[in-house]
Amino acid sequence: xxxxxxxxxxxxxxxxxxxxxxNSSAVEIKNPDQLDDIDGIxxxxxxxxxxxxxxxxxxxxxxxxxxxxxxxxxxxxxxxMILLANNIENSDKSYLRVIDITVRRNAYGSQIDSFxxxxxIKDVSPHKIPLVFIRAPFITRLGSDVESLCKVxxxxxxxxxxxxxxxxxxxxxxxxxxxxxxxxxxCRQLVKS
Ligand code: GLN
Numbered sequence: 249x250x251x252x253x254x255x256x257x258x259x260x261x262x263x264x265x266x267x268x269x270x271n272s273s274a275v276e277i278k279n280p281d282q283l284d285d286i287d288g289i290x291x292x293x294x295x296x297x298x299x300x301x302x303x304x305x306x307x308x309x310x311x312x313x314x315x316x317x318x319x320x321x322x323x324x325x326x327x328x329m330i331l332l333a334n335n336i337e338n339s340d341k342s343y344l345r346v347i348d349i350t351v352r353r354n355a356y357g358s359q360i361d362s363f364x365x366x367x368x369i370k371d372v373s374p375h376k377i378p379l380v381f382i383r384a385p386f387i388t389r390l391g392s393d394v395e396s397l398c399k400v401x402x403x404x405x406x407x408x409x410x411x412x413x414x415x416x417x418x419x420x421x422x423x424x425x426x427x428x429x430x431x432x433x434x435c436r437q438l439v440k441s
Contacts, residue, residue: 249435252277252286256302258294258327262420266428280311288321288435291328293382293418296336296353299327300343309344316346321411321435329414330385337388347412348391355386355403355416369398369406373426379405379417386416411438 253263255276267274267290275282277289289312291299303309316322316332324332331343335350356363362383366376379400386403390396397406405416413434419427 249273249287249432249439250275250285251432251435252282252289254289254291254299254303254328256294256299256306258292258299259325259418259420260292262418263290263292263325263428266420266425267432269425270428270432272432279306280308283308283311283315283320286320287439288323288431289315290431291322291324291331292420293326293328296327296330296343297341300331300341303331303343313344313346316344316412319411319438321413321431321438322346323413323415323431325415325418325420326382326384329416332412332414333387334391335389347407347409347414348394349387349407349414350389351385352388353385354383355388356381356384359383365400367398367400369427371397371408372430375426377419377424377426378422379419380421381405381417382421384416387414 249272251267264274333349333351334345337352364380368376394409396404
């Protein structure tokens with residue numbers, strides 16, 4: 249498996265380390281030509297407004313959107329989730345618009361309200377895994393075909409639709425590899441089908 253990590257900003261190195269720890273290769277993606285040569289892509293956390301602007305400036309927005317709509321497995325963590333969402337509740341912007349969810353940016357407050365917690369996500373692991381939230385969004389509306397994978401305090405913080413996976417939290421900032429393992433297994437299944 250060769251996984252691309254969108255590498256404009258944010259938690260790039262951490263995702264690369266987790267993918268490599270699972271014996272798959274990870275490549276930094278900075279331009280649209282590189283999109284043809286990967287089995288899946290991760291959109292890391294960071295600042296969605298900045299990453300969104302860079303997606304436009306590098307002419308990546310349209311080809312990346314097309315690849316995802318044609319089945320390229322994608323996982324957006326935190327800002328990555330905001331970039332994939334159809335609607336952003338507290339912003340007039342939207343970016344890739346490939347998953348029918350509405351997200352609320354900075355839904356838990358500012359940097360000092362960042363927190364972590366352990367939760368059981370049965371599709372991902374039989375054990376509780378640590379979830380780290382940093383100026384995180386959560387999902388306020390799920391389209392009817394979108395599956396909620398995990399709720400924290402009643403709000404959906406992980407969801408899946410076809411080849412698209414979104415999480416409010418950052419598994420790459422913990423030692424736990426289960427979420428990356430899960431994404432790789434989704435990529436393998438989708439590449440085969
Ligand atoms: N608050 C950021 C945003 O709205 C996301 C934070 C993160 O990715 N850790 O883009």
